[in-house]
Amino acid sequence: MKTYLHGGRLFDGEKLYDGGAGILFDQRGILEVSSKDLSSAADRCVHSGRSFILPGLVDLHCDVLEKCIEMRPGVLFDPQFALAALDRRLATAGITTFCHAVSFTDNELGLRSPNTAAQVVCDIKTFDSSPCASIRHRVHGRFEVGSDQARPIFEDLLHKGLLDLASIMDHTPGQGQFRTLEAFHRYYSGTYKLSQAETESLAKAKIHKSHSAWQNVVDLAGMVRRCHVPLLSHDDDNPAKVQLVHTLGAVGCEFPVSLEAAREAKSRSMAVLVGAPNVLRGASSNSHLSARTAVVEGVADALVSDYYPECLLQAPFLLHRLCGLPLSSALALVTSGPARLLDPHGRCGYLKPGLPADIAVVSTEGPWPSVSQLWVGGRLVYQGRSKSQPFPYCIVIPENLTEGHFPTTSHLVPTSWNRT
Incomplete structure (x- = not known):
């Protein structure tokens, strides 16, 4: 079935149509994007009102x-x-291609031990291929410098084609994200409830291994390149670090700690990725480079949600409103910008004929932009509720309601039902 979606301002990943443009698509892909009326070629027409029509x-x-x-x-x-719960959450945030950042490190806490992380990767791939997935789930494998036990597991996943993106991260105290031991302790005690003695022991182990660890990284980076997986570097804090990771084949710099590091990455044609939560808050959670500053200085190529997916949709509109960034440039930071790094063939992040129909319809009428519709592969996977629509359920209070009794979901009935 051919669908013609039209009415609002349309951004195709490069060009922002002022109004009246539409897109014709089906489940095979996008058929045409035009300012002309394409309704005669469609089986159904969907008017987006004043909402934006964007690439997912x-x-x-x-x-x-x-x-x-x-x-x-x-x-x-x-x-x-x-994954099922998160999948629905991501759809409401307008995200159609999502890279789960999975960390591989030795003797780490939580889910970041090598075997557990590998199982999480398999779980993601299993879910992505299941009928339960409404969006496209990808894997971003993060390798911690000094992780000897994690290396063979990480390499095995690379060989099996289970990693779509790879990055090098170094959380050794004294550089990068943790410039001081105090910053290291603050993070690990807050996140994992470690004592001062436990964080000091962990820090000493990382510092001890860091001196010989980079040879492993050199070898691993070569394997990443041979597997044709994009390689990024994480929390680069100075131009020398950027130069080093560039020689290893890194094509992107994630969360540069300083403006100097970001500028060095740009000078070497590396993509610079900054955090959308940083944009919304107006500051880094670690007192590092402001994402707004990076954007205004022209050194940012893409925004990532880091830990808060809903921020990704809000950030470009905020940058346009507060920083004066042209709206087309701002929207590219969450669509075609990151897509170029993940998929040089341009199968996501654009609305172009021949590409999959991954489309977000975004309303900006409220205080925060919201997703009205999300299409993935030409299928409508999410339909929001407009203000003019009644809430689909109402609570029916039982006649025998007693003190201390609260209505359960069994008392929720569709508002369309006729009640006497």
Whole structure:
């Protein structure tokens, strides 16, 4: 069935149509994008009102699945349940291609031990191929410098084609994200409830291994390149570090700690990725480079949600409103910008003939932009509720309601039912 979606301002990943443009598509892909009326070629026409018609958002880095599986330290939920719940959440956020950031490190806490992380990767791939998945789930494998036990497991996943993106991260205190031991302790005590002595022991182990660890990284980076997987670097804090990872084949710099590092990456034609939560808050959670500054200075190529998926949709509109960034440039940061890094062939992040019909219809009428519809592969996977529509359920209070009794879901009935 051919669908003609039209009415609002349309952004195709490069060009922003001022109004009246539409898109003709089916489940095989996008057939045409035009300012002309294409309704005669369609089996059904959908008017988007004043909402934006955008490519589905592309998120290259988010580790929210860790929290969905382990909501509290040691409190675990079934991964397939967590993925199903997260999948629906991502659809409401307008994300159609999502890279789960899965960390591989030795003697680490939570879900980041090598074997557990490998199982999470398999769980993601299983879910993605199941009928339960409404969006496209990808894997971003993160390798911690100094992880000897994790290396063979990481390499095995690479060989099997289970990693869509790879990155190098170094959480050794004294550089990168943790410039001081105090910052290291603050993070690990807050996240994993470690004592001062436990964080000091962990820090000493990382520092001890870091001196010889980079040879492993050199070898691993070569394997990543041979597997044709894009390689990124994480939390680069100075130009020298950027130069090093560039020689290893890194094509992107995630969350540069300083503006100097970001500029060095740009000078070497590396993509620079900054956090959407950083944009919304106006500051880094670690007092590092402001994402707004990176964007205004022209050194940012893509936004990632990092740990808060809903921020990705909000950030471009905020950058346009507060920083004066042209709206087309801002929208590219969450669509075609990250897509170019993940998929050089351009199968996501654009609305172009011949590409899959991954489309987000976004309303900006409220205080925060919201998704009205989401199409993935030409299928409508999410339909929001407009303000003019009644809430689909109402609560029927039982006549025999007694003190201390609260209505359960069995008392929810569709508002369309006729009640006497």
